[in-house]
Amino acid sequence: MKFRLLFASTVIPSFTKFKTPPREYIPFLQAVLLLNNQEIEEYFRHRGVIPNKSLTEFVSADALYDMNNTLFRSIFADTDNILPPELQNNNQCLNSLRRIGLEHQVNCSIYVECAKEIELQIKQGINPSVVKERAKNLVRYLYENINALRFNSEQLNKIMRIKFVPTERNIRNQFYKKLKEVSLFESFENLCSRKYMNICWTQCPLFDENVELTSSFNEHYPGIDYPSADNIIEHWFVIEKMAKGKSWNRNCKKELKGVINEIYQVMNKISEHKDYELLIRCKIDQPEKRIFLNGDDPFDEQNWVAGRELIFGIQEDLKEGMYKVKDNLKEYKELLMLAGASEIAPPRPPSPNPIFDQKDKLFISLQNKLEIQNNKYHDVIFIIGKEKIGANKYVLSAASTYFDRMFYSGLSESTKDKPEIIIRDTRPDIFRVLLRWLYGKSFEEAIKSVLHNIPAGQSYETYYLTFLVDLLKATDYYGVELKDEVEDIIINSSHIGVTNVCDILKRAKDSDAKRLKDFCEQYIESNRELIIRI
Structure with missing residues (x-):
């Protein structure tokens, strides 16, 4: 193994002493690489012993790019930054x-180098359409692999400043006049998205x-494609001059107003941020x-x-230079105030007067007049046993069709000034509750005084259930809607039991209380054996 390293380290320099790699060096290098010797490979790692494609110089392996990588093949195919085909096409050597x-994978540093290569090719005057296609591939790769490429701040700054991103130079819509003149390629930091074109087209490529930009890229690096506040303001100035200079014909009125309003909307939003307050004031105030x-x-x-000619809070123009803010500008108050607009400051209004509720006054008055017996406001007397209860015919007829027929449909009661009507089969306390409810009280309020007077020797539960059942019968007789509420209270109470369910069923039938009747029948069916035993 050491012999191989010694051989390589002595023979290789005999080739690399030449300024350009000789052709016979290629098969020799192939043979050395095929040894798969770790020490030799380590020896090669930091030395310029690899020939480039055109055999014009020796370079280190990390200065060259593997053409098996699609992105590298797109960008470097016509350059000398790749291997001679004899090495590229030999998998073992590769x-x-x-x-x-040898660079064979894209990472953050390599991506920066690829961007620099595009910028270099632009400067070298390589066919623009070819370079543009390569640049598109490189930018798309960035978007598609943004989750894998984690640039540090230094790398990201480089990417943002390298001019390798294709620009739009041909907006087909003739409305967009005075489009910013730019080169075929720009840097990310200078470019704006087409979706923001209306607020920057004269200032930004x-x-x-x-x-x-894709949504995924925007999530990682938000705001990159958005124009600066300064660019938006300068664009605004141009649009204003173009509008006054009749750069568009009247057919473009709607589109032009849309652009102007979009600028106002964006600038109004920016005006909410304190960081931009000074810039905006200096520019537009x-x-x-x-x-x-301020018009259509x-x-x-x-x-x-x-x-500064606009005033919020006035109803009409005061004089030249003091104009009311018209409807189309009112929503941009933050922006207008930074531009010097004024606002009428009326004094703080005093605390409002208490709201008088006539309905409450009427309700309380009616209740009071009902409870005070033998008064001039009663024009009908109900006699229940030994008790007399006064009421008002008009109130009762307004609250109940039963009493309306009694007093205003020609019956004998309607012919007397102050009729006395005998009430049978109803207790006085039941009838009082009914009257209170007809006069507007809730059921709970109407029964309060009744439940405080429970006869001695009788439990609350028994008295309350008996009271409800008797009241149910009265509500049925007089045909008032209170019947539904009373029926629900009986059903949902815990007072129905095996000892009284049969009696309540009979009373339900007498009162035509169908839901209570059905409930009692189901109760009996479910507890038949216990009820039979009682």
């Missing part, structure tokens, strides 16, 4: 050369449509900068005003 240092379209027609020069 494997040895890869171990020695655009990406060729075939190499627009000047009386001669009449760059705001961009071709009417009278519609263009300076920011």
Whole structure:
């Protein structure tokens, strides 16, 4: 093994002393590489002993690129940065050369070198269409492999500054006049995406449509394709001058207004950031900068005003140079204020007066008048046993069709000024709850006083259930919607049991309470054996 290394280290210099590699060196080098000797390969690693493609010089292996790599083949095929075909086409030699240092894989450093090669080919005047295709391949490779290529800050800065990215030079839409004149290739840091064209086309070169940034690349390096605030402002100035100079005909009015509004929207958003406040003020807060379209027609020069001529909060123009902000500009307040616009500052209004709720007043008044018996507001008296309960016919007729028919459809009760009506089969407390509910109280409020007067010797549960069942019958008789609520309360209570379910079923049938009836029947069916035993 040492003999082989000694042989190589003594014979190789006899060839490399020549300025250019002789042709007979190729088979000799092949034979040496085929030895697969680790010591020889290590000896070769840092020495210029590998001939380039045209046999014009000896270089180290890491200065050459493997043509089996698609990207390298695209970029370096016509250069001397590749192997002679005798070495490139010999797989065993190729494997040895890869171990020695032949570049055969793309990494961050190699990608930078590829970008530099494109830039060099541009300067060398190689056919632009050929170089452009190579550049497209290189940029696409970056987009497709962005997750694998992890550039450090130094490498990324180099990539951003190398002019190897194809640009767009032919915008077919004739609206886009005064397109920024650029070379065929630009750096990432100077290019803008076509989607931002409306806010920068006169100032920034655009990406060729075939190499627009992908969403994946944007996620890794956001904002690279976005124009600077300074470029947007300068573009804005150009658009304003072009509009006043009639660079477009009136058929372009809608499109031009769209561009102007897009500039305003973007600049208004930028204005929200304190870092840009000074730049924006310096650029646009000047009386001669009449760059705001305060009206509908961009071709009417009278519609263009300076920011400091605009005033928020006035209803009409005050005089020359003091204009109200029209609707099309109102949403750009942040931007306008930085441009010198003013705003009317009215004093802070006093605390508002309490809101008077007539409905609440009416409700409380009705309830009070119902509870006070023997008063002038009662024009009907209900007699229940020994008790008399007064109420108002108009209120009852408004709340119940039953009472409306009673008092206003020609029945005997409607012919008397203050009729007295005898109520049977209903307890006074039940009827009072019914009246309170008709007068507007909730069920819970209507029964409060009733539940506080439980007869001695009777449990709350028994009294409450009996009360509900009796009330259910009354609501059925008088046809009021309270019936549904009472029925639900009985069903959902815990008071129905095996001892009383049969009685409640009978009462449900008497009150035509179908859902309660069905519930009791299901209860009985589910607990039949226990109920029979009672």
